[in-house]
Amino acid sequence: MRLKNKSAVVTGASSGIGRAIAELFAREGAAVVVADLNEAGGQEVVAAIRSAGGRAEFVRCDVANEAECRAACDAAVRAFGGLNVVVNNAAAFIYGSVEETTYDQWQKVWNVNVVGQAQMVKSALPALRKAGGGAVVNIASQSSFIAQANYVPYNSSKAGILQLTRCLALDLAKDNVRVNAVSPGTIKTPAVDHCIHVQGMTLEEGYKRFGEDAVLKRLGEPIEIANAVLFLASDEASYITGANLVVDGGATID
Numbered sequence: 001m002r003l004k005n006k007s008a009v010v011t012g013a014s015s016g017i018g019r020a021i022a023e024l025f026a027r028e029g030a031a032v033v034v035a036d037l038n039e040a041g042g043q044e045v046v047a048a049i050r051s052a053g054g055r056a057e058f059v060r061c062d063v064a065n066e067a068e069c070r071a072a073c074d075a076a077v078r079a080f081g082g083l084n085v086v087v088n089n090a091a092a093f094i095y096g097s098v099e100e101t102t103y104d105q106w107q108k109v110w111n112v113n114v115v116g117q118a119q120m121v122k123s124a125l126p127a128l129r130k131a132g133g134g135a136v137v138n139i140a141s142q143s144s145f146i147a148q149a150n151y152v153p154y155n156s157s158k159a160g161i162l163q164l165t166r167c168l169a170l171d172l173a174k175d176n177v178r179v180n181a182v183s184p185g186t187i188k189t190p191a192v193d194h195c196i197h198v199q200g201m202t203l204e205e206g207y208k209r210f211g212e213d214a215v216l217k218r219l220g221e222p223i224e225i226a227n228a229v230l231f232l233a234s235d236e237a238s239y240i241t242g243a244n245l246v247v248d249g250g251a252t253i254d
């Protein structure tokens with residue numbers, strides 16, 4: 001068990017990649033706070049973890065709200081006696097051209113995707129220090145470093161996450177807190193299913209079409225991202241900080 005006796009907050013853990021991370025962490029021995037806006041989905045994840053013998057609590061949390069970030073971290077300390085790992089996975093999926101994106105949408109996408117990750121780390125720091133250090137994994141994207149047509153708000157915010165990760169890694173090294181990013185390619189989650197439907201394709205058509213972007217010629221599964229996050233969160237990655245692990249089936253190599 002690679003996270004035995006550890007406690008983790010995973011944001012956006014009611015669905016998709018976050019759910020896979022929360023469930024894998026629990027199987028690896030971690031007690032997990034499932035922090036999400038979606039209470040019904042989050043309670044379902046908690047029930048699944050508990051019925052498999054793991055420990056989990058749901059906390060309703062908007063990562064764009066500083067007080068709610070603090071509440072999620074406090075819940076980990078209260079329920080599990082401390083906090084060792086933070087996974088910043090929640091995201092706002094706001095796409096569009098610069099002309100069609102409103103100021104409110106810009107604020108939302110940056111507040112959730114970038115400021116939210118920073119506020120969650122800030123909220124966790126007192127407990128991470130108390131534990132003698134810890135690990136933060138920020139979920140970025142292939143969209144952090146490639147341009148895609150009419151994806152300006154989402155992609156620019158995802159690029160911000162990579163620099164946030166490097167700056168936090170530098171500043172928090174003295175606290176023995178490692179900060180890394182994972183950049184997924186296209187992964188089979190409800191967010192991608194929604195994108196496929198919006199573009200008028202069936203899921204089968206969409207998976208085939210997006211799968212062509214990867215040299216492995218398929219979409220990724222949420223567990224394939226969770227495995228990379230687990231590695232960076234675990235002591236196996238003890239000399240890795242400020243890194244970005246790309247998990248995209250080779251989509252961005254050519």
Ligand SMILES: NC(=O)c1ccc[n+]([C@@H]2O[C@H](COP(=O)([O-])OP(=O)(O)OC[C@H]3O[C@@H](n4cnc5c(N)ncnc54)[C@H](O)[C@@H]3O)[C@@H](O)[C@H]2O)c1
Binds near residue numbers: 012037092
């Ligand atoms: N699925 C992909 O292909 C893909 C590719 C690259 C990066 N990513 C990244 O992976 C992460 C997870 O994406 P997913 O595909 O699993 O999405 P998803 O829609 O399945 O899950 C996202 C979860 O985040 C929650 N959430 C949204 N806003 C929130 C907020 N303000 N506070 C708290 N929770 C909030 C939602 O309720 C949902 O449960 C995101 O950071 C996304 O940018 C996904």
